[in-house]
Amino acid sequence: MTYIVFILSTMFVVGFLGFSSKPSPIYGGVGLIVSGGVGCGIVMNFDGSFLGLMVFLIYLGGMMVVFGYTTAMATELYPEVWVSNKAVLGGLVVGLVMELMLVYYVLGEVHGDVVIEFSDLGDWVVYDMEDYGFVNSEAVGVSSLYSYGAWLIIVTGWSLFVGVVVIMEITRGG
Amino acid sequence: MNPFALIIIMLTVVLGTLIVMTSSHWLMVWIGFEMNMLAIIPILMKKYNPRSMEACTKYFLTQATASMLLMLAITINLVHSGQWSTMKPLDPTASIVMTLAMAMKLGLAPFHFWVPEVAQGIQLSSGLILLTWQKLAPMSILYQISPTINSTLILTLSILSVAVGGWGGLNQTQLRKIMAYSSIAHMGWMTAAMMFSPMMALLNLVIYIILTTTTLMMFMMNSTTTTLSLSHTWNKTPLLTTAILATLLSLGGLPPLSGFLPKWMIIQELTKNDNIILPTFMVITALLNLFFYMRLTYSTSLTTFPSTNNMKLKWQLNPTKTTIYLPPLIILSTLILPLSPMLILLE
Numbered sequence: 001m002t003y004i005v006f007i008l009s010t011m012f013v014v015g016f017l018g019f020s021s022k023p024s025p026i027y028g029g030v031g032l033i034v035s036g037g038v039g040c041g042i043v044m045n046f047d048g049s050f051l052g053l054m055v056f057l058i059y060l061g062g063m064m065v066v067f068g069y070t071t072a073m074a075t076e077l078y079p080e081v082w083v084s085n086k087a088v089l090g091g092l093v094v095g096l097v098m099e100l101m102l103v104y105y106v107l108g109e110v111h112g113d114v115v116i117e118f119s120d121l122g123d124w125v126v127y128d129m130e131d132y133g134f135v136n137s138e139a140v141g142v143s144s145l146y147s148y149g150a151w152l153i154i155v156t157g158w159s160l161f162v163g164v165v166v167i168m169e170i171t172r173g174g
Numbered sequence: 175m176n177p178f179a180l181i182i183i184m185l186t187v188v189l190g191t192l193i194v195m196t197s198s199h200w201l202m203v204w205i206g207f208e209m210n211m212l213a214i215i216p217i218l219m220k221k222y223n224p225r226s227m228e229a230c231t232k233y234f235l236t237q238a239t240a241s242m243l244l245m246l247a248i249t250i251n252l253v254h255s256g257q258w259s260t261m262k263p264l265d266p267t268a269s270i271v272m273t274l275a276m277a278m279k280l281g282l283a284p285f286h287f288w289v290p291e292v293a294q295g296i297q298l299s300s301g302l303i304l305l306t307w308q309k310l311a312p313m314s315i316l317y318q319i320s321p322t323i324n325s326t327l328i329l330t331l332s333i334l335s336v337a338v339g340g341w342g343g344l345n346q347t348q349l350r351k352i353m354a355y356s357s358i359a360h361m362g363w364m365t366a367a368m369m370f371s372p373m374m375a376l377l378n379l380v381i382y383i384i385l386t387t388t389t390l391m392m393f394m395m396n397s398t399t400t401t402l403s404l405s406h407t408w409n410k411t412p413l414l415t416t417a418i419l420a421t422l423l424s425l426g427g428l429p430p431l432s433g434f435l436p437k438w439m440i441i442q443e444l445t446k447n448d449n450i451i452l453p454t455f456m457v458i459t460a461l462l463n464l465f466f467y468m469r470l471t472y473s474t475s476l477t478t479f480p481s482t483n484n485m486k487l488k489w490q491l492n493p494t495k496t497t498i499y500l501p502p503l504i505i506l507s508t509l510i511l512p513l514s515p516m517l518i519l520l521e
Contacts, residue, residue: 151202152202155202155205155209156205158186158209159186159205159208159209159212161182162182162183162186162212163212165179165183166183166213166215166216168179169175169176169179169183169216170215170216170219170230173175173176173179173222
């Protein structure tokens with residue numbers, strides 16, 4: 001259980017490897033589903049139950065579905081798979097080897113704290129000094145996004161709107 | 175393009191750069207870069223042909239990679255210092271990665287390969303925005319992190335850029351590619367100045383933007399994209415040949431024109447810091463730049479090629495293209511060298 005975040009983050013990266021060697025886009029859907037689910041697990045290990053649910057609902061259930069439909073519309077007769085040519089297979093193997101080397105490096109070091117230090121104490125150790133009383137710190141974070149972080153909400157909302165305008169302009173303009 | 179969509183997209187390009195320049199949180203800086211990149215894609219794709227789509231794709235891929243490097247630098251800085259403020263000095267590793275990210279965004283060598291190809295595939299007006307406005311945001315980030323930039327890295331980027339910008343532009347006849355290599359060389363000068371005096375880098379940026387805007391607007395006036403069609407300017411707009419001569423020589427950095435001011439100031443700052451070899455090398459490679467500007471002025475203003483007699487009389491119709499702000503820009507890009515004592519205000 002000490003290493004659960006590390007294992008999940010390794011699976012996260014391996015999930016991305018599935019499509020980063022650029023086979024057919026369908027692999028993107030599968031890879032993102034696996035990595036999205038694992039990412040939800042990582043977030044939940046840091047008291048992020050609401051955000052994990054958001055990953056599944058909005059990311060996988062909203063954006064991924066749209067992506068899946070667009071790739072289904074763009075299928076080709078002979079899609080590229082992992083073993084179709086040496087480039088794709090080579091990219092996949094190189095990625096897996098690099099990830100294996102990283103795992104070996106992190107676990108082989110004396111304490112192995114690259115970003116997160118492994119500790120059996122878990123929740124008994126206080127990592128930060130911010131005191132939110134009895135409220136889950138994640139709930140405080142999400143709610144402060146709408147109060148203290150109002151500018152961020154405005155900017156990201158505008159970016160999403162402009163994203164849609166740009167995509168419509170590129171595909172259907174002129 | 176639908177005017178409503180055009181207003182929204184232009185507003186987002188401006189807003190993205192302003193967010194980058196004014197944010198105190200590194201995540202907002204990254205968001206600003208992404209907004210800017212997203213919104214400039216339809217501007218680069220004004221004409222819907224495969225060449226401009228290829229240019230847009232190349233631009234998007236390189237800028238997205240640079241944004242990911244920026245995010246990596248921000249994360250490294252967060253892990254080492256625990257905070258997101260742009261006001262605090264950067265961790266050295268984060269500084270190196272961020273400098274590389276900004277180098278990719280600016281088109282510094284060895285990340286320069288996208289600049290000529292993207293500049294060639296788009297309209298002249300889109301090229302104007304690409305080469306001028308898009309330089310503001312990365313340069314403002316370099317200015318903010320200039321106390322902690324690794325000097326070896328930035329001077330290597332600068333030396334490679336002035337060399338590539340000089341030699342790369344020698345074999346070009348397409349004007350957009352010439353302006354792209356000119357941009358690479360000028361970015362090289364700016365990053366060399368950034369190391370010793372960030373204010374001179376900003377001076378170079380402002381004068382470079384004025385010069386490039388003037389040059390590209392003069393090209394836009396006759397919609398010329400090749401040296402050959404530029405050499406017909408004497409027949410279409412004779413007055414423009416003088417302006418092209420003055421502006422191109424100013425871009426090459428000849429005194430007594432404005433383009434000499436940033437080069438002079440940068441050489442002064444470099445030599446004040448006991449650097450002799452670097453400014454010598456930069457000036458010598460600036461001669462390569464001057465050579466291809468001179469070639470343009472030779473074929474445009476200084477020579478009239480033989481032509482048949484009935485080609486010498488063009489029916490002078492009323493011009494339909496509006497040239498916004500071109501006379502003040504020409505004056506700004508050639509005559510502000512006598513104002514250089516005003517730089518004493520910067521001390």
